[in-house]
Amino acid sequence: MALGTLLGRVRFGPVQFGAAGALFVGLAVGALDPRLGEGFGTYQTFGLALFxxxxxxxxxxxxxxxMRKQYRLMLAVVGIYAIYALGVSALxxxxxxxxxxxxxxxxxxLTSTPALAAASRASGNSTIPAVGYAIAYPFGVIIPMVxxxxxxxxxxIRSKFSARRDPGRPRGAQIRDMSVRVTSTIALMDVPGVREGTVSASYLLRRGMMTIVRTDTVLHEGDEIVLVGFPESLERALEVIGERAEHRLLDDRSAVDYRRILVSNPRLEGxxxxxxxxxxxxxxxxxxxxRGDEDMxxxxxxxxxxxxxxxVVAPREEISRITEYLGDSEKRINSVDFLALGLGISLGLLLGLVGIPLGGGATFALGSAAGPLVVGLILGRWEHTGPILWTLPRPVNxxxxxxxxxxxxxAVGVISGPSFAENAFTMTGLKVALxxxxxxxxxxPLVPIAGALLGVSLxxxxxxxxxxxxxxxxxxxxxNLAHDDERxxxxxxxxxxxxxxxxxxxVQFMVT
Known part of the structure; x- marks a missing residue:
């Protein structure tokens, strides 16, 4: 793992192998002696379940x-996966x-380690799938990048994407604030960008009194407010409601104050x-x-x-109460509830053991790859079950x-090393690469073609x-090429x- 991390950091042009470096180092080490991989199956199952x-x-x-917002694209991709599996099988x-x-x-x-695990299990824990995986992996990075x-x-190509069903939010280097003097009566929710979530409002100065804007606030001529959003969205809002104020309202923190607070209260998750x-x-x-490195x-x-x-923008006397409510605890954010973690993974592994008869003596099971994934998806959607919080803070996750x-x-590399050494640098290895x-x-290319036909953005x-x-x-x-577009x-x-x-x-049907 240590040597793999070093290898994963090396750049080959625009390509880095990242965590897959551990696989390539493991293959090299495992090729030295088949006995080195004995007993590594447990590590393989444990690591995959965690992942x-x-x-x-x-x-x-x-x-x-x-699923509701992007179901067309998701259904199209399912079909393309089926075509892809048939194409790879034919080739x-x-x-x-x-x-x-x-x-x-x-x-x-597809650089899919869970699918590799499923292929190995479906083939009776054979090491051969890992050989094909290791040889094909670099192509799964380089060709998609191209x-x-x-x-x-x-x-x-860009002209083929109309994005008629997929407009993006205005781009800006950072979220800004703008003090605005209102020149016409308008409901806050009618201000361009507020309903779309690209503009919000905080301070409201009315008749010399500083208060907080509410979603049902109606702005009147002479009011001064603070708008928050991306530059292009702020300019559109400004055209509708008024003109820039002569002074910056955020400088007055005598009655209304603002503070950045860390959300660590488990009851607020989701x-x-x-x-x-x-x-x-x-x-x-x-x-x-x-959230992470993204401002929203x-x-x-x-x-x-x-x-x-x-x-948070609030009356000064309420800041401490809001801080207590939200949590603001680094210690709590970086802790792990091992009751929830262990129980969730155990449920996933148990689900993976359930076999479904397919006829002819064959059975289908999710295994240690799909079982924990399916349970994780369900528990991630539920978030809470009574006092148990299933989800984890993003850094911990x-x-x-x-x-x-x-x-x-x-573990896969060490186990598969002997088979890799036997096949990689042969005519068989060349065929796999081709x-x-x-x-x-x-x-x-079927993926972007489907996106263009469905009207999604480039x-x-x-x-x-x-x-x-x-x-x-x-x-x-x-x-990087899309300038960090959220889409x-x-x-x-x-x-x-x-x-x-x-x-x-x-992959299980491909093997059987």
């Missing part, structure tokens, strides 16, 4: 929510690769801002929040997550996820391409978890 369960928890809420058969090696090539081009670059750079009743309880409003404009429909840092992934890949490259170049389609191959490196590349990350989240489930199902 996929964390993915399920983090994606559960968005997965079920995005593998033509090249004379066996089912196990073809299935490993399929998982490698495709995303072409999508973003080509005016001809709740909409309007459900917290901060406005009615404390006369306060949340104008913006920071807050609205009543913003869903809170543990670890969010929210900007990411840490456990990376630990599980590194353990799994290192099948991997041909599969991606012929069928991966940015969201780029995120779907990254999710199709399950590559965070490709996602990072797409986000890119949203497209990735909607397709990624669904893609893992579909891959797990397809």
């Amino acid at each position: 996929v369960y964390m993915i399920g928890l983090s994606a559960g809420n968005g997965f079920f929510r995005d 593998g058969s033509f090249a004379g690769l066996g089912k196990e090696l073809t299935a490993g090539t399929f998982t490698g081009t 495709l995303v670059s072409l999508m973003m750079a080509s005016p001809r 709740r909409l801002l309007r459900e917290t009743r901060i406005a009615s309880r404390y006369g306060a409003i949340v104008t913006r929040l920071r 404009v807050a609205s009543p429909w913003t869903r809170l997550e543990l670890g969010d840092r929210v900007r 990411l840490t456990i996820r990376q630990l599980g992934l590194s353990v799994f890949l290192a 099948v991997a490259a041909a599969s991606l170049m012929l069928m991966l 940015e969201r389609a780029a995120g779907a391409v990254a999710a199709f191959v399950g590559q965070s490196v490709v996602l990072e590349h797409a986000l 890119t990350a949203s497209g990735y989240a909607a397709v990624y978890a669904l893609g893992i489930v579909v891959q797990l199902l397809l």
